[in-house]
Each structure stands twice: as structure tokens, then as C-alpha cells.
Amino acid sequence: MAIKPQIENITVLGTGVLGSQIAYQTAYCDFPVAAYDISDERLDSARHSFERLAALYEEEVDGAAGGPARDALARIRCSADLAEAVREADLVIESIPEKLDLKRDVYARLGRLAPEKAIFATNTSMLLPSELAASTGRPERFLAMHFANEIWKRNTAEVMGHAGTDPAVYEAVVDLARQIGMEPIEIQKEQRGYILNSMLTPWLDAAEYLLLDGVADAEMIDKTWRIGTGMQLGPCEVMDMIGLTTIYEVNAASDNEKTRAAGAYLKEHYIDKGKLGRASGEGFHKYAAAGSTANP
Amino acid sequence: MAIKPQIENITVLGTGVLGSQIAYQTAYCDFPVAAYDISDERLDSARHSFERLAALYEEEVDGAAGGPARDALARIRCSADLAEAVREADLVIESIPEKLDLKRDVYARLGRLAPEKAIFATNTSMLLPSELAASTGRPERFLAMHFANEIWKRNTAEVMGHAGTDPAVYEAVVDLARQIGMEPIEIQKEQRGYILNSMLTPWLDAAEYLLLDGVADAEMIDKTWRIGTGMQLGPCEVMDMIGLTTIYEVNAASDNEKTRAAGAYLKEHYIDKGKLGRASGEGFHKYAAAGSTANP
Numbered sequence: 362m363a364i365k366p367q368i369e370n371i372t373v374l375g376t377g378v379l380g381s382q383i384a385y386q387t388a389y390c391d392f393p394v395a396a397y398d399i400s401d402e403r404l405d406s407a408r409h410s411f412e413r414l415a416a417l418y419e420e421e422v423d424g425a426a427g428g429p430a431r432d433a434l435a436r437i438r439c440s441a442d443l444a445e446a447v448r449e450a451d452l453v454i455e456s457i458p459e460k461l462d463l464k465r466d467v468y469a470r471l472g473r474l475a476p477e478k479a480i481f482a483t484n485t486s487m488l489l490p491s492e493l494a495a496s497t498g499r500p501e502r503f504l505a506m507h508f509a510n511e512i513w514k515r516n517t518a519e520v521m522g523h524a525g526t527d528p529a530v531y532e533a534v535v536d537l538a539r540q541i542g543m544e545p546i547e548i549q550k551e552q553r554g555y556i557l558n559s560m561l562t563p564w565l566d567a568a569e570y571l572l573l574d575g576v577a578d579a580e581m582i583d584k585t586w587r588i589g590t591g592m593q594l595g596p597c598e599v600m601d602m603i604g605l606t607t608i609y610e611v612n613a614a615s616d617n618e619k620t621r622a623a624g625a626y627l628k629e630h631y632i633d634k635g636k637l638g639r640a641s642g643e644g645f646h647k648y649a650a651a652g653s654t655a656n657p
Numbered sequence: 658m659a660i661k662p663q664i665e666n667i668t669v670l671g672t673g674v675l676g677s678q679i680a681y682q683t684a685y686c687d688f689p690v691a692a693y694d695i696s697d698e699r700l701d702s703a704r705h706s707f708e709r710l711a712a713l714y715e716e717e718v719d720g721a722a723g724g725p726a727r728d729a730l731a732r733i734r735c736s737a738d739l740a741e742a743v744r745e746a747d748l749v750i751e752s753i754p755e756k757l758d759l760k761r762d763v764y765a766r767l768g769r770l771a772p773e774k775a776i777f778a779t780n781t782s783m784l785l786p787s788e789l790a791a792s793t794g795r796p797e798r799f800l801a802m803h804f805a806n807e808i809w810k811r812n813t814a815e816v817m818g819h820a821g822t823d824p825a826v827y828e829a830v831v832d833l834a835r836q837i838g839m840e841p842i843e844i845q846k847e848q849r850g851y852i853l854n855s856m857l858t859p860w861l862d863a864a865e866y867l868l869l870d871g872v873a874d875a876e877m878i879d880k881t882w883r884i885g886t887g888m889q890l891g892p893c894e895v896m897d898m899i900g901l902t903t904i905y906e907v908n909a910a911s912d913n914e915k916t917r918a919a920g921a922y923l924k925e926h927y928i929d930k931g932k933l934g935r936a937s938g939e940g941f942h943k944y945a946a947a948g949s950t951a952n953p
Contacts, residue, residue, distance in 0.1 A: 509885050517884045546881045552872045557885040559867060560878075560892060563859035571855060576848045582856075585842045588813045589805050589853040590895060592888040596856060599886060 366480060366533045372397060372450040374467065376407035376439075379484060380456035382512040385414040387454075388436040389429065390541040396439045397446035404439040411437060422513050447475040452537065454506060456484040464488070465496040472498030480530055482506035486558065487614070489551050491523035501527040506534055507555050508543070510603070518543035519555040561599075565608065568596035569623035579645035601644035605631050662776060662829045668693060668746040670763065672703035672735075675780060676752035678808040681710040683750075685721070685729040686837040692735045693742035700735040707733060718809050743771040748833065750802060752780040760784070761792040768794030776826055778802035782854065783910070785847050787819035797823040802830055803851050804839070806899070814839035815851040857895075861904065864892035865919035875941035897940035901927050 372395040373384040384396040384407075396411075398404050415434055418425035440446040447453055453475060457467060464483070471481065481503045483493060494500035504522040509515040518538035522531050538545040546556055554562060568586075571577050577585075583595025600608050605627055612624025631637070631644060638644035668691040669680040680692040680703075692707075694700050707730055714721035714729075736742040743749055749771060753763060760779070767777065777799045779789060790796035800818040805811035814834035818827050834841040842852055850858060864882075867873050873881075879891025896904050901923055908920025927933070927940060934940035 515885050515887065517881055519881070544880065544884055546873070546877055548873055548877075550870065550872050552867070552870070556867060556873050556878055556881040559872075560860055560863040560882060561886070563863045564856055567856040567859045571848070571852060574846065574848070576846050576855075577842070577844055577852050581842055581844075582852055584840065585813055585815070585852040586856060588840055589811050590857070590890065591811065592890060594886065594888060 365529050365536070366451065366478065368451040368480070368533060368537045369393070370395070370449045370451050372447050372453045374398075374443075374446075374453060374455045374471075375457035376403060376410065377456065377458075378410075379508055379510060379512075381407055381410035382414065382510070383454055383456060383484065383508055384437055385411050385418075385433060386512050387541045389418065389425070389433040392436065392541065394437045395446045395450070396437055397443060398439075398441060401441055404441055407439060418513060443470060444474045447471060447479065450475055450479045452480045452482060452534070454482045454484060456508075459485060459487050461488060461492065464493055468493055468496040469498070472496070480504075480534065482534060484508055487553070489523065489553055490521060490526070491551060494523050494525060500525045502530050504531060504534060505555075506538065509557065512543075516543050517546050517557065519546040519548055519557065521548040521551060521555060523551055562611070565596050565600060566617075566620055566623065568600075569608075569612070569627070570619060572597075573619070573623045573626045583645075597645035601638040601646055601648075604638040604640055605644050606637055661825050661832070662747065662774065664747040664776070664829060664833045665689070666691070666745045666747050668743050668749045670694075670739075670742075670749060670751045670767075671753035672699060672706065673752065673754075674706075675804055675806060675808075677703055677706035678710065678806070679750055679752060679780065679804055680733055681707050681714075681729060682808045683837050684732040685714065685718075685726065688732065688837065690733045691742045691746070692733055693739060694735075694737060697737055700737055703735055714809060739766060740770045743767060743775065746771055746775045748776045748778060748830070750778045750780060752804075755781060755783050757784060757788065760789055764789055764792040765794070768792070776800075776830065778830060780804055783849070785819065785849055786817060786822070787847060790819050790821060796821040798826050800827060800830060801851075802834065805853065808839075812839050813842050813853065815842040815844055815853065817844040817847060817851060819847055858907070861892050861896060862913075862916055862919065864896075865904075865908070865923070866915060868893075869915070869919045869922045879941075893941035897934040897942055897944075900934040900936060901940050902933055 371387050371392050373380055374397045376396050376398045384394050388394045396407055398407055411434055415430040418430040453471060481497050483505050484507055485505060490503060490505045494503050497503045504526045507519040509517055520535050520538060535545045535547060548555060552559060568582050571582055579597035583597050586595040609624045609627050609632055612620050615621055635641060636643045639648050642648050667683050667688050669676055670693045672692050672694045680690050684690045692703055694703055711726040711730055714726040749767060777793050779801050780803055781801060786801045790799050793799045800822045803815040805813055816831050816834060831841045831843060844851060848855060864878050867878055875893035879893050882891040905920045905923050905928055908916050911917055932939045935944050938944050
């Protein structure tokens with residue numbers, strides 16, 4: 362029987378919106394975390410993110426106030442030196458920009474610098490683990506672990522290997538996901554977009570096409586979905602929550618001409634007018650106050 | 658300025674799941690209703706449906722108990738004679754099977770039998786009003802008015818004209834929708850699937866593909882959607898609510914090979930095993946008690 366790898370020290374590469382949330386949430390769940398980014402400026406900005414997250418957890422997470430949220434900060438150390446950041450890592454979670462060549466370069470360096478025991482997990486949204494596996498130099502210890510924005514509320518970790526991922530490594534990462542407060546979503550086969558985006562994308566595209574084609578406005582679209590399905594949120598409200606810039610970027614990268622046209626429509630009618638979604642106070646809908654977190 | 662047509666007498670053609678709900682809901686909102694179907698047997702079955710709906714409204718609809726739900730029954734008269742059923746109609750709502758030729762035949766007869774003033778509204782799910790308009794002999798007084806199953810809870814009426822629909826007729830139907838307790842969804846342009854199904858179909862298809870491809874099971878799919886979006890229901894729960902037979906029929910009629918394959922998967926693994934959704938007590942998920950309403 363395979364021995365399940367032990368995970369104690371965790372390094373997070375990249376301190377953008379999701380990277381900083383992953384690092385903070387992991388530290389909040391009692392793990393020592395090394396947060397790596399490429400410059401001291403970015404690490405300064407990361408420290409601010411961690412502070413904001415601590416304040417947010419105190420407000421929104423049960424039991425976080427009165428100590429725990431602030432104690433988590435002490436478990437995060439920041440580093441702009443990759444070798445130093447990964448020296449003791451049992452698990453490296455990579456959350457750097459979605460560029461294939463960049464990720465491959467970083468995995469090649471990481472493969473040389475990290476201890477042999479270290480597992481690498483990518484938080485990529487768009488790529489497949491099989492597209493990165495070879496560059497890691499340790500494909501059997503590599504897989505995807507995909508988080509959602511506002512990790513403390515939408516606490517899924519979609520765990521997805523490639524064909525060569527060691528099942529014991531997969532299991533260890535599923536266990537770790539639970540230990541850091543995530544609901545592990547065990548994906549049986551490589552699937553671009555995992556589970557959530559595989560469903561979210563066509564649904565949001567359909568709503569955007571209704572807007573683009575002038576069939577109905579955002580108000581009608583959301584109302585119809587809410588009443589027709591009994592759910593609380595329509596697709597335009599969900600896009601406002603995700604942030605219209607992210608929606609636009611995903612659309613702009615699509616192979617589908619109509620999807621790109623819908624992206625251009627969003628840019629012209631919303632983004633270029635400063636309507637970025639809930640975080641900016643207005644998107645398809647107006648919001649009483651600007652959202653408390655940045656857009657991804 | 659156009660004079661908005663007055664709507665007082667309403668005839669509903671077809672007393673299937675939706676037709677009987679439309680007739681009952683309309684009568685419940687104080688309108689005299691003629692319910693037409695092709696045989697006395699079907700009308701007997703319709704009378705049972707109305708009785709069941711009255712009992713259901715008493716339980717589920719505020720203010721329906723203690724009189725109103727039963728009083729509605731007295732406002733419905735049943736007829737298997739089309740000429741008699743439409744003689745005084747201001748509005749005829751057609752909810753007969755989704756067969757183009759059948760609908761065209763019925764509209765041709767209806768056009769000769771109904772008073773000139775009568776507006777015709779089709780509850781079609783799959784067809785466009787423009788595909789039926791010519792057969793009515795009164796295209797300017799013809800449009801679509803599309804209801805959802807469990808009309809007393811999912812109270813949308815998607816109102817959609819074709820290019821030749823008189824705007825005053827459109828307005829009169831929107832007003833009438835409000836008077837019968839519906840939230841009118843005003844659709845600006847012909848769109849196959851209206852608003853709700855335009856979004857529901859690609860979303861449900863995506864979930865079915867994940868099942869078909871063995872990426873994840875229904876439990877994981879629903880859990881991911883619920884946590885990832887904050888909504889109450891995942892797509893497999895929604896399919897259980899709609900009824901898997903309906904999902905299968907929609908899939909089987911698709912042009913898309915993968916969609917048809919997903920339909921065949923549903924048939925083999927669920928429908929053929931008697932797992933029809935919430936109404937049968939089990940579909941993708943198990944339910945404590947069989948649902949209180951029939952599947953569409």
C-alpha cells in the first residue's frame with residue numbers, strides 16, 4: 362500500500378487575489394505558510410491583502426474574531442526568493458498568471474529548487490495539469506487544486522490529477538483540502554474548466570447572448586432565472602459578483618466568435634464606463650456599497 | 658393611439674400538465690375559463706387535475722384555503738367542442754402537444770371559429786410564433802405566452818411576439834399576465850427557448866456531459882454548483898425537479914450528437930430504472946416522499 366505523503370509546510374506561489382486568499386486561509390487553519398512573489402513591492406501589497414483578509418474574517422467567519430484571524434498573520438512569512446520560499450515545502454500551491462510559458466518556466470525552476478518530497482499543485486483555471494506535468498520534472502507528484510474567489514465562503518477545492526498523478530499524492534491533497542477548511546471536489550478525469558466553470562461558462566454565455574442580441578435586459582434575465590428556477594441569483598448578478606473584467610478576459614480568450622462579441626459588448630457598455638460589478642458599486646445592477654473584496 | 662383590447666373571457670386549449678395549471682390559475686384569479694380538450698375522457702381527467710390543484714393551492718398558496726381555491730372550480734367549464742369553447746373568447750391560450758402540423762391545423766380551425774376580436778397566444782416551448790402566425794389567419798393578434806410548470810410557484814409568463822404582432826395586443830397580454838398573478842417577462846425579439854430555456858438548456862447540458870464523460874457524479878456536480886455560486890440547487894437537483902422524462906425528450910430532439918448521447922445515458926441509467934426525478938421519489942437523488950405534482 363502506498364504511504365500517503367505528510368503535508369505540513371505549505372508554500373503559495375503568487376499573491377494575487379486568489380493566491381493571497383489561499384495563503385491566508387491555509388495559515389488560518391494552523392499551517393505555516395510561505396508566500397512567494399517576484400518583488401518586494403508585490404509582497405508589500407500581499408501583506409496589505411493579508412491584513413484586509415484578517416479584518417474580513419473577523420467580520421464574516423465564525424470564531425475568527427478575538428484572536429484567531431490575527432494569529433494567522435503570524436504564520437505567514439513572505440519571500441521574494443524562490444529557493445528560500447520552497448526549501449522546506451511539502452506542498453507548493455501555484456497561483457501565478459495564466460500563461461502557459463510562464464508557468465512552465467516556473468515549474469522547471471521549482472522542480473530543481475524544491476525538495477524531492479514536495480508535491481506541486483496548480484490553481485490554474487484554464488489549463489490542464491497534463492499541459493504542465495512534464496515541466497515539473499515530477500509528474501507523479503503534480504496535480505491541480507482549484508479554488509474559488511472568496512475562499513472563506515465558496516470553499517471548494519477542485520482536485521484534478523492528470524493520467525500520471527500518483528493516487529497517494531491525490532489522496533494526500535484531498536485530505537489537506539479538508540484540513541484547510543475546503544470541501545474537496547474529487548474530479549475523476551481531466552476536464553478543462555473543472556466542474557464549476559464547465560457549467561458556469563455556457564450558462565453565463567447564454568445570458569450574454571440574450572443581452573448582445575437585444576432579447577432582454579439584465580433585469581428581465583435575472584428575474585426570469587430567479588423565478589423560473591427558485592434560485593437566489595440570476596446570471597447577471599453572478600457576473601457582477603465575479604467581476605466583469607474577469608468575464609471579459611475569459612470571453613476575449615474564446616475560440617467562439619459570438620463569445621468574443623459578447624465580451625466586446627460588456628467592455629463597451631459596462632467596463633469602459635467604470636461599471637465593473639459589485640466591487641465597483643455598479644455592474645449590470647447597482648449596489649448600495651462597494652464590495653468588500655477586490656475583483657480577481 | 659391604439660386601443661388596448663379588453664380581455665375577459667379566456668379559453669385554454671389542451672388540459673395537459675401545463676394547460677390545466679393555466680386554466681386553473683386563470684380561474685383562481687377570477688376569470689371565467691373555458692377548458693377545451695379533444696375528448697370527454699380527457700376532460701374527465703382535466704376535472705381531476707383541477708380538483709388536485711384546488712387541494713394543492715389550499716396547502717401552498719396564501720389565502721387559497723377556506724373558499725377561494727374551491728370557488729375557482731366553479732369558474733371553469735369544460736368542453737370538447739372547439740366552436741363552443743371559443744365562441745365568446747377574448748383570449749385563447751393554446752397548450753396542445755408540440756407538433757408543428759398539429760398546431761397549424763388547430764390554428765386554422767380556430768381562426769375560422771373564434772370571434773374576430775379574439776387574441777391567440779401559444780404556450781409552445783420549442784417553436785417560434787413566426788412559425789405559426791400565418792396559420793392563425795390573424796397574425797397581428799397572435800403571440801407567445803409561455804408558462805412554467807408549477808405556475809403558482811414559478812409564476813413567470815414570457816410574452817414574445819413575432820414581427821407582425823400588434824403592439825397593443827402585446828400590451829394587453831402583458832396586462833392580462835399580471836391580472837392572473839404572473840410576473841410578465843417581456844421579450845423584445847423572437848428567441849427560440851425564450852429567456853429561461855435559453856439559459857437552462859446549456860447549463861443542464863454541461864452537467865449532463867460531466868456525467869456522461871465520467872468526470873464527476875451527480876452529488877459532486879450539485880455540491881460544486883451550490884458552494885461555488887451560493888445558490889440552493891445544483892443542476893441535477895433541477896433536472897429531478899423538472900422530471901427526467903422531460904429532459905430526455907428535449908435531448909432526444911436535439912441536433913447535437915453529444916446532447917442526444919447524454920439523453921440516452923439518462924434513459925439507460927435512470928428512466929429505465931424508474932428513477933424519474935422528484936415526482937417518482939428518486940432521480941439523481943432520493944427524496945423522502947414522492948412529489949405532490951405530476952411531471953410535465
